[in-house]
Amino acid sequence: MQYLIGFLKLGTCFLLIGVFSGCASLGNNESYDPRDPLESTNRKIFKFNDVVDKTVFKPLALGYENVVPDTIRNGISNFFGNLSDLVTTIQHFLQLDFKKTTSSASRFLINSTVGILGFRDVASGMGIPKTNEDFGQTMGAFGVGPGAYLVLPFFGPSTVRDGVGKVMDILVDPIQTTVKDDSARLAGNSLRVIETRASLLSAEQAFEALAFDRYIGVKNAYLANRKAQINDQ
Template identity: 40%
Template sequence: MLKKTLITLSALLLSACAQVPPEKEDPRDPLQSVNRPLYDFNMDVLDAYILRPVAVGYVEVTPTPVRRSIANFTDNISAPTDAINAALQGKADRTGIAMARFLVNTTVGIGGLFDIATSLGLEHVDEDFGQTLGVWGIGDGAYLMLPGMGPSTARNLTGDVVDNFVLPEIALTTPETILVFVLKAVETRASLIPQESLLNESLDPYTFVKDVYYQRQLYELYDGEPPLQEEAEAEEYDDDFLENL
């Protein structure tokens, strides 16, 4: 495994200098000559040898109710961050819902292990600092494929730093922040296992992931109701794959 990892890293550095074929140029993706090798490294090494086996083992040994409680717990931990971002975006209604969800699930839901709030009509609010920057008029910037983390953009990478390492520190210690991040990563990868055929059957998996990522960002930015013109231009994908990418 170590030998393959070193070979892959060497190939990554060499291919980063290669030119992208003209027919595959994408104005959203000026760093494609670096992003594609990073995608291959993520899938052929990190996912194949680490993340997917961990996710498969997690699904096999963890009962569904326990998985659901873990997902509820990590969502609840993120609720204050959702509320802050909703407030920064001027969404008073979603700010109130996020705060109410946190209070209900933390108390009645036993620390967030049970999602009582949804049964009361308080649906999950998902707001991040990348969306906040988008609402403030800041563009996506270059598309990025991050080692071990997957697709992002310059704007969303900035947002992820704020959401995952700045705002959580208000309430969580560094080890707790890392634990929540790992739990989310494993659960997200486990949720994608049933959707792997969509990726495997695509003609160009790299482009497929990129297009799905941009469609997801579009829907999140507009809270599921993008402008009709942009919505018409977006390609249809499996909802589960879109939600969990």
């Protein structure tokens, strides 16, 4: 049960990031896409996710942005970013990239100590860049193909490979593995979702101003972005 809550909350992060991660200028194209054999079902789930966002998460994000001072929000964002550095360190190690493993581990250690549990990003100021890796990228780095494009309830844009990767990401997520109290874990995951959604409010305005099929735009943006991330290994 504890992981079910984590799946829903963490999955929403993937949904929001995928929806507003960027897009190319595309026209409406109803032709069959071999990458997306389940398009009819995917579109229905896409609409469901959109309704959930507009009725639940966007209002919460707007309230959070209006009430919480920027300084505190930046600290919260840094805190969750620091936790992600730990997961990234694991991925760099699995990819046998020991230089980046050392860099990412150094970021985590510096920000967790000098940066006061990660609320301050001291490592970036020291010239240690942040990278982001996940299990989907690790599998891709070892030649695992993406498989069919999927839109998952709450999780949003994905593929068969990345869907499996998301499960593994959640299993090693620091909040899921170290916070034993259900209420505290729910609070942490909820805050992470709201902070992520709030950080995307400005990007949303530019995205919705573009006149094309949003489903196709999100799909192509997601697949192109994931390909670029994996090829950069």
